[in-house]
Amino acid sequence: MIRTVAETGSTNDDLAALAREGAAEGIWLRAERQTGGKGRQGRTWLSPPGNLYASTIVRLRPGDPPAPTLALVTAVALHEVLAPFAPDATIKWPNDLLIRGAKVAGILLERVDDAVIAGFGVNIAHHPEGLPRPATSLSALAGTAPAPAALLENLARNFSRWLVRWRQEDLARVRAAWLTAAHALGTVLSTPEGEGLFDGLDESGALRLRLADGSIRLVHAGDVFPG
Known part of the structure; x- marks a missing residue:
C-alpha cells in the first residue's frame, strides 16, 4: 500500500510512529515535500518538490539475516529501478547511489523495536549545490526523468522481490548483486581511519578495506568515499 501526502516533516519519522503502533510490513509513505528530511548521522536532507521521498516498514522475523x-x-533494489534512467550508476557502501562520482540517491535505515524503517531519497528533478561532496539528479544528466510516483511504484515492487530473496536465500544473492553494482575492486576508498583499497564485502556485508601493508580492515559503519 502506498500513501502520498503533500507535505510532512519526515516520512521516516511518520512510519516510525506507525511502526510503534503496530503497522504492518509493506506500508509505504511518500511525501511530495519534506520539511525535516534527514540523512545519516543527523544530516539534513533537502527536500524540494519533484524528487522522491518515501519510506517503508520491514518487520524483522525469526530467522531473518542480520538487520544491518x-x-x-x-541499495540493490533501488539500483535496479534507476538503471533504465542512469545505466552508469554505482553503489557506494553501504547504500548511496552515485553517478560519475556524484550522489543521486541516499537511503536511511532506522531501527524501531522489531521493525526497520527504510527511507529512500532520490534526486529526480533537483539536487543540492555547494556541498562538500558533489550531487546530481536524473534530470540534470538525462534531461528527462520519471515522475516520483511512478518511480516509487516500481521501487515498491522490486524491493518486495529482493526482500523475499534476502529471507529465502540468505545473504549470498543480495551480496553478489550488490558487488556487481558497486565500484570496482581495487578502488581507493577514504574512511575516517584512513585510505585503503576496496576488497569486496565479507559474508556479513561489512566492507573489506585492504590497507597499504596488505592487511584487511573490516568497516561496519561510518562514511566511506571513493578516494
Whole structure:
C-alpha cells in the first residue's frame, strides 16, 4: 500500500510512529515535500518538490539475516529501478547511489523495536549545490526523468522481490548483486581511519578495506568515499 501526502516533516519519522503502533510490513509513505528530511548521522536532507521521498516498514522475523544487511537489499533494489534512467550508476557502501562520482540517491535505515524503517531519497528533478561532496539528479544528466510516483511504484515492487530473496536465500544473492553494482575492486576508498583499497564485502556485508601493508580492515559503519 502506498500513501502520498503533500507535505510532512519526515516520512521516516511518520512510519516510525506507525511502526510503534503496530503497522504492518509493506506500508509505504511518500511525501511530495519534506520539511525535516534527514540523512545519516543527523544530516539534513533537502527536500524540494519533484524528487522522491518515501519510506517503508520491514518487520524483522525469526530467522531473518542480520538487520544491518538490509542496507544491501535497499541499495540493490533501488539500483535496479534507476538503471533504465542512469545505466552508469554505482553503489557506494553501504547504500548511496552515485553517478560519475556524484550522489543521486541516499537511503536511511532506522531501527524501531522489531521493525526497520527504510527511507529512500532520490534526486529526480533537483539536487543540492555547494556541498562538500558533489550531487546530481536524473534530470540534470538525462534531461528527462520519471515522475516520483511512478518511480516509487516500481521501487515498491522490486524491493518486495529482493526482500523475499534476502529471507529465502540468505545473504549470498543480495551480496553478489550488490558487488556487481558497486565500484570496482581495487578502488581507493577514504574512511575516517584512513585510505585503503576496496576488497569486496565479507559474508556479513561489512566492507573489506585492504590497507597499504596488505592487511584487511573490516568497516561496519561510518562514511566511506571513493578516494
